[in-house]
Amino acid sequence: MVVNKFLMQGSTAIAANSTDNNVLDKQRYERAPGLCVGSLYVNGSAAGLYCELNIGGGSVSGPVLCNASNRVPVIPDDVLISGWLASPNAKIELSVTNTTGGVLTAYWKAELQLVKQRR
Amino acid sequence: MYAYRCARTGLYFPSDYVEQWGRKYGHGLGPTPVSEALVNDYHFPVVHQKNEGDPVMVPVGVCRAQVDLVEISEEEYNSKRAILQTEDPKMQQRARIMWARQMANSQKVRNANPGMESVAAAIEVPGKPAVSEPVTVEE
Numbered sequence: 001m002v003v004n005k006f007l008m009q010g011s012t013a014i015a016a017n018s019t020d021n022n023v024l025d026k027q028r029y030e031r032a033p034g035l036c037v038g039s040l041y042v043n044g045s046a047a048g049l050y051c052e053l054n055i056g057g058g059s060v061s062g063p064v065l066c067n068a069s070n071r072v073p074v075i076p077d078d079v080l081i082s083g084w085l086a087s088p089n090a091k092i093e094l095s096v097t098n099t100t101g102g103v104l105t106a107y108w109k110a111e112l113q114l115v116k117q118r119r
Numbered sequence: 120m121y122a123y124r125c126a127r128t129g130l131y132f133p134s135d136y137v138e139q140w141g142r143k144y145g146h147g148l149g150p151t152p153v154s155e156a157l158v159n160d161y162h163f164p165v166v167h168q169k170n171e172g173d174p175v176m177v178p179v180g181v182c183r184a185q186v187d188l189v190e191i192s193e194e195e196y197n198s199k200r201a202i203l204q205t206e207d208p209k210m211q212q213r214a215r216i217m218w219a220r221q222m223a224n225s226q227k228v229r230n231a232n233p234g235m236e237s238v239a240a241a242i243e244v245p246g247k248p249a250v251s252e253p254v255t256v257e258e
Contacts, residue, residue: 013163013178016214045180046157047147047204068147068155070180077149102214105163105178 004114011107014098022093032086036112039082041073042066043107048100056090073109125154127184130201158182
């Protein structure tokens with residue numbers, strides 16, 4: 001069976017005034033399964049979450065504000081950034097910071113689409 | 120006076136809440152005006168951290184309930200006025216209230232059956248909105 005699309009989705013509680021360095025830690029496709037073009041969707045349960053995307057040690061975004069929709073991300077409404085490339089085996093890191101005094105939930109979804117290369 | 124009432128928590132928002140949606144209120148909540156009052160998410164599995172001294176707080180989130188235009192007295196508005204996101208951007212005032220409510224409700228939730236309805240019934244505190252009223256811990 002040929003698989004050319006991959007998905008990671010989940011929710012992570014972020015303690016007050018703290019950072020989760022990588023919410024994608026221990027996920028199956030934490031490292032890109034091949035040359036992929038990806039889309040990232042992130043929601044917070046309330047205002048005050050910031051997230052940052054790094055691919056293979058390179059920064060795709062600095063800390064950017066997440067929306068506060070309190071739901072599992074809906075496509076395409078909750079897209080944060082799409083069209084980024086991940087090389088084979090590159091580590092995908094999504095760091096989430098909670099700047100508030102309460103525990104917030106980060107809802108995240110990362111879609112990876114395998115890119116076919118001509119030889 | 121007129122105000123918008125949150126259908127879930129019973130809290131009141133200012134009369135320009137819908138008119139100023141996306142400007143003064145509801146940042147990051149999408150195009151449709153909904154309630155930005157906070158509710159506790161007791162269903163989320165709580166992650167315990169190392170060396171924790173205090174009981175761990177369960178996550179909070181905006182309830183996104185419907186808001187309805189109502190005519191009420193000024194006293195009632197002031198007694199149940201919601202703390203707005205713009206007034207409390209770091210959630211310091213609201214987190215204290217949510218924490219007290221969690222302390223009051225966590226035992227009830229633990230004793231409740233795992234069915235969603237019974238858990239929802241256990242955490243319901245009649246007459247007490249989720250955010251702005253001072254909360255007394257029930258024994």
